[in-house]
Amino acid sequence: MSWSISEVARVSGVTTRTLRHYDAIGLLPPDHVGANGYRYYERPQLLRLQRILLLRELGLGLPQIEAVLAGSVDEREALRLHREEMLAARDRLDDLLVTIDATIAELDGGPELTAEELFAGFDQRRAELEERLVAAHGEGVRQHFAVSAERTREWTAEDHLAAREQGEDLLRRMALLARADVAPDSPGALELIGEHHLGIRAFWEPDRSSYVGLAEFYLNDPEQRSNLDRIDPLLAPWLHEAMTAFAASHWRT
Structure with missing residues (x-):
């Protein structure tokens, strides 16, 4: 029995746009494409989609899921690595919570924080993010971080939290x-990407290349x-497409 893309979307709760995206990146090709151009799926594709959704619920990103399904990464090892990433993220959040609690205490009349204490959590997170971006896009990223640091030099903790x-x-x-x-390339989408x-x-001041690079980083x-x-498993691929479309329209060559 074959299912059309709309039928698969209905029974799985995944949008047709997401299914088309999974096809485009080679994660979930349909069984065949009809003469009418529609994608059709058989039971093996439904079972593969079920596994994709299970792995996604466990917090794995699409590159990790693709590697697991391809057999190049052991599923247990992928989950262990993801657990380590989540623990590291929890530690960073704990650092920020300490900063927030100390700031609240100061606002309530407690002891005044030093400048180092005020921005401890933010500085560590910014440094880690900088290194990951440098690894992905090269040393030129450091200039953007230097500009950002200068522009936010006078920001308070409340300013960072508001942003x-x-x-x-x-x-x-x-x-x-x-x-x-x-x-993602509709007027309403591009309006939000403009924001x-x-x-x-x-x-910092992005150009077309760096803005597309940021989309890929996301x-x-x-x-x-x-x-x-x-926030939503559909957000990352949609945001990537929307930012790429915005870059194409905003920086016309």
């Missing part, structure tokens, strides 16, 4: 469009992907 909350609110609004299967671009410009970096997947 983070604004960014997460924007991501949640993007996730709603992704969940509604709104095309994202303006937010990035508060820290999609492929395990920590960034995990953060986006926690």
